[in-house]
Amino acid sequence: MEKILQNQVIEAIAVILSTVKESGELRVDTIPTIVVEPPKRPEWGDFSSSVAMTLASQVRQPPLKVAELLAAGLRAQFSDLFDHVNVVPPGFLNLTLHPPRWIQVLRMIQDKGSLYGTSHIGKGKRILLEFVSANPTGPLHVGHGRGAALGQAIARLLKSSGFSVSREYYINDAGRQLQLLGRSVHARYREHWGKPSSFPEDGYHGDYIKIVAESVAKTHGQTLLDDSSDKAETLCAQLASQMLLDRIKEDLATFGVEFETWFSETSLHTAGLIQQSLDELRQKRLLIEEEGAWWFRSSQFGDEKDRVAQKQDGSYTYLAADIAYHQQKLERGFDTLINIWGADHHGYIPRMEATVQAFGFAKETLRIVLVQMVSLRRGGQKIEMSKRAGEFVTLREVIDEVGPDAAKFFFLMRRADTHLDFDLDLAKQHSSDNPVYYVQYAHARLASLFRVAQERQVRLPVIQDVDQVLLIQDEELGLIKTLAQYPLVIESSALALEPHRVTFYLQELAAQLHAYYNKNRVLPSLDPERDTGGTGENIKFGTSGNTGALNQELRYESISPDLTAARLALLRQVQTVIGNGLSLLGISAPEKM
RNA sequence: GCGCCUGUAGCUCAGUGGAUAGAGCACUUGCCUCCGGAGCAAGGGGCCACAGGUUCAAAUCCUGUCAGGCGCACCA
Numbered sequence: 154m155e156k157i158l159q160n161q162v163i164e165a166i167a168v169i170l171s172t173v174k175e176s177g178e179l180r181v182d183t184i185p186t187i188v189v190e191p192p193k194r195p196e197w198g199d200f201s202s203s204v205a206m207t208l209a210s211q212v213r214q215p216p217l218k219v220a221e222l223l224a225a226g227l228r229a230q231f232s233d234l235f236d237h238v239n240v241v242p243p244g245f246l247n248l249t250l251h252p253p254r255w256i257q258v259l260r261m262i263q264d265k266g267s268l269y270g271t272s273h274i275g276k277g278k279r280i281l282l283e284f285v286s287a288n289p290t291g292p293l294h295v296g297h298g299r300g301a302a303l304g305q306a307i308a309r310l311l312k313s314s315g316f317s318v319s320r321e322y323y324i325n326d327a328g329r330q331l332q333l334l335g336r337s338v339h340a341r342y343r344e345h346w347g348k349p350s351s352f353p354e355d356g357y358h359g360d361y362i363k364i365v366a367e368s369v370a371k372t373h374g375q376t377l378l379d380d381s382s383d384k385a386e387t388l389c390a391q392l393a394s395q396m397l398l399d400r401i402k403e404d405l406a407t408f409g410v411e412f413e414t415w416f417s418e419t420s421l422h423t424a425g426l427i428q429q430s431l432d433e434l435r436q437k438r439l440l441i442e443e444e445g446a447w448w449f450r451s452s453q454f455g456d457e458k459d460r461v462a463q464k465q466d467g468s469y470t471y472l473a474a475d476i477a478y479h480q481q482k483l484e485r486g487f488d489t490l491i492n493i494w495g496a497d498h499h500g501y502i503p504r505m506e507a508t509v510q511a512f513g514f515a516k517e518t519l520r521i522v523l524v525q526m527v528s529l530r531r532g533g534q535k536i537e538m539s540k541r542a543g544e545f546v547t548l549r550e551v552i553d554e555v556g557p558d559a560a561k562f563f564f565l566m567r568r569a570d571t572h573l574d575f576d577l578d579l580a581k582q583h584s585s586d587n588p589v590y591y592v593q594y595a596h597a598r599l600a601s602l603f604r605v606a607q608e609r610q611v612r613l614p615v616i617q618d619v620d621q622v623l624l625i626q627d628e629e630l631g632l633i634k635t636l637a638q639y640p641l642v643i644e645s646s647a648l649a650l651e652p653h654r655v656t657f658y659l660q661e662l663a664a665q666l667h668a669y670y671n672k673n674r675v676l677p678s679l680d681p682e683r684d685t686g687g688t689g690e691n692i693k694f695g696t697s698g699n700t701g702a703l704n705q706e707l708r709y710e711s712i713s714p715d716l717t718a719a720r721l722a723l724l725r726q727v728q729t730v731i732g733n734g735l736s737l738l739g740i741s742a743p744e745k746m
Numbered sequence: 747g748c749g750c751c752u753g754u755a756g757c758u759c760a761g762u763g764g765a766u767a768g769a770g771c772a773c774u775u776g777c778c779u780c781c782g783g784a785g786c787a788a789g790g791g792g793c794c795a796c797a798g799g800u801u802c803a804a805a806u807c808c809u810g811u812c813a814g815g816c817g818c819a820c821c822a
Contacts, residue, residue: 193765203764206802216802243802245765288822330822355821446820457749457818464820471822499750500817523751526815567759570751572815574758579771583784586771594784605781645762657760660769671777671786678780746784 157640158258162200162248163187165234169226170204178222179212189248191634198239198247199634206244216244252625258637259616259624262726270643270733275316281482282308284493285405286323289398290334291359295527296495298408298548299573302564302739303524304493305410306652309737314647319487321414323478326394327422328471333357334397335390339382341366342389346375365393404549408557409739421477427469430477431462439511449476451507454516460504472504479508479519489518491650496523496570522650524569530576555580558740562589565656565738585667588660592731593743595663598670599728600744606676606721613725614718623719628669632727635662639730643737652738659734666727675720677712 156164166187174181185207192201205220212219220240227238227248234254239247262269284304287297304320311318325331337356341363344350356362369377369392377385405411421427431447434440439450440462447463449472462473482490490509494501502521509519529536529546536546551560559580566588567573585591603613616624624633639658646654732742 188762188764190762193767197765201765203803206764209802241765243765290822325822328822333822444820448820461820466820468820470820474822496751497816502750525751571759572752576758576771585783585785587784588770590784591770594782598782598785601782609781649762653760657769664769667785668787670781671783674781676781746782 157261158250158254158637159189159200159641161234162202162250163189165227165231166202166204166223166246169223169230172226172230173222179208179214179219181208181212183211185211191638192245192247195631197241197245198237198249200248200250202246202248203244205240205246209244217242220244220246252630253621255630255633255637256616256621256624258633259723259726262636262729263616263722266729267733267736269729270640270737271313271315272640272644273315274644274648275311275314277315277317278488279317279319279486280311280489280491281319281321281485281487282311282491282493283321283323283482285401285410286325287401288325288330289394289401290330290357291397292361293401293404293548294545295529295548295551295575296524298551298560299527299564299569300493300495300524301405301408301410301548302561303522303569303652305739306561306565306655306737307491307493307522307647307650309739310643310647310650310652310655313737314644316647319414320412321416322412324398324415324417324419326398327418327474331390331394332386334393335386335388337362338366338369338389338393339377339386342369342377342385345370346378348378361397362393365396368396369393404547404552408548408552408560416478416481418474418478421474421481426481427473427477430480431473433480434462434476434511437511449504449507449511451504451511454503454507454510456503456507475501475505476508476511479505480512483509483512483514483518489520491520491522493522493524493569496525499523520650522569525572527564527573527575530574531578536577551575551577558593559587559589561738561740562592562656565652568651568653588656589740590746591667592659592663592735593741594746595666596728596731596735596742597744597746599666599724599731602670602675602724603721603728609676611676611717611721614722616722616726619719619722620715623716624723628673629719629723632665632669632723635665636726636730639734655734655737659731659738662727662731662734666724666731670724673720674712675717675724677714677717 166189167184170181170184170187173179174184185204187202187204188207189200189202189204192198205223206216208219209216217240223246224238224240227235227246234250236249236251238249241247265271282304284307285293285297285301287293293301308318308320333353333356336353337358340350340352340356345363345366366389369389372392373388377388380388431440434449435447439453440447441450442448445465446461448459449462450459452459460472461470462476463469479490492505505521506516506519510516529551548560554577555563563575563580564573579587580589581587583590585594606613623629639662642654642658646652735742
């Protein structure tokens, strides 16, 4: 398999490094990781490396001298790869490839198609990705939506990087919150039948509770009025959580987010797994009794204090369930567990890290991605949400308003751990101000181009058949270099669990495409007169009009069949990359808009 | 009080220890006679919160200060 250019450059430097090491020209002990990246300014070359500077202190030579030595080696041994190699203070190695080298990027995209950007760096390692995991006590709100968008994007990123990913939703269907749900629904149920009720003070106030209660009234009539309130409330909790979970599943499905596994907390209880986990910790003396309660000794693993897992009354804390759940995950044979959590849960990180260590796994086995809050804006105004009063904007409402594509894109526009301002008006705007449309439009615009080409009987060539010289002009080369970055962007965002890098990349590529497309014709003109002039000929014409003062100079470029072919072939690869990137984010790449 | 996260252009935010810190929005000035203007070009705008330190090199790492957010339950 052909290697991407940047890695070819790294390898070239590595070869030179080991030659100078063996020849004794440089006294290198350990070869550092060679960092090669596109320089900030294009005039500095195609790639740049700071390796000489990192090496300088080790070999006790001035950086410039080290760089010169490496440059000489690269020029001598890799003249087929590099057009020229420059050394610049304070010790940068600036590398410029022979332009035709870049064409292999286009060939690779053409060959790999939708697989361009995939890799095997994951080596098939198994990852359990747990996300959303909202309690089935209400509909998903926008915050959950952000977690959902993030989770599905991370899952796709990891899969395309060669990891084996299983997506899981942990259902908190046991415990106090559910009890509270039952009591809330039961109270509304009694109200429905005109009976006195005591609505729990910290209960769920949202209107959806009434809807659930009415549905219970419909299916169960007045039968629950006679039961003991305990029994009735438990039944209400069960019915309500089932209904709400169904609703959650529906919302996620319309959002395009799927899970392999829905893991029920109750199943841990009924299978006795919590007891089992705690027993195991007891044996390891990591769970000890004090003041009648059982404490998990998380402080042994860096938590600031120990935590109660089993209360004085014998019941379990939520931590006990989480301990059992995470042990479960570990025992299912995953190499890495990733949890996506709301940022307000950050305080629990140390105790979960303690948990995995208590069961003999490295702390790094667990990776936690924290997601910060989303604040919605309409126009300039912030939309206030009060969780207390049960007034929050649901994910469903946002999807209905702006569509799933825009919602996902907006959720993925920022780093997960920073607050997100989500402008609803902007998200549904059909203009270049809206980044979703901007990127999707780039894809659709190209699709349209190819359609028109086909209508006009212009064939869409493959890279191998077009004139290379026409592909490596400055503007084309700029696009190609951006396309070449794509696999590296995917790799780094997968490893960092940061899909927003892909979002940024796509905006950049789309911008470059629009600029290119705006400036350069691709298809021949329908009016053959226009194509008879010489290349780049300037035609003057007056803007007829009342003022009549202004003369515009417009450049009409004559399009030869070869040029058309080259540009079509290039743009086809641009379209592929935009499509690949969007699909990684779970966003559609439309042919028409 | 302790812990975690965040302070970068007027606003919203990018920026795996590297060169002259970037993008979008907003603002100003322009661009449609042919492939989708749902687009493009140009311009102004910055003690990277502050102060020390590490380094050949700091927006980035360390320490402290200030400001904002969030956590600190035998609640989930």
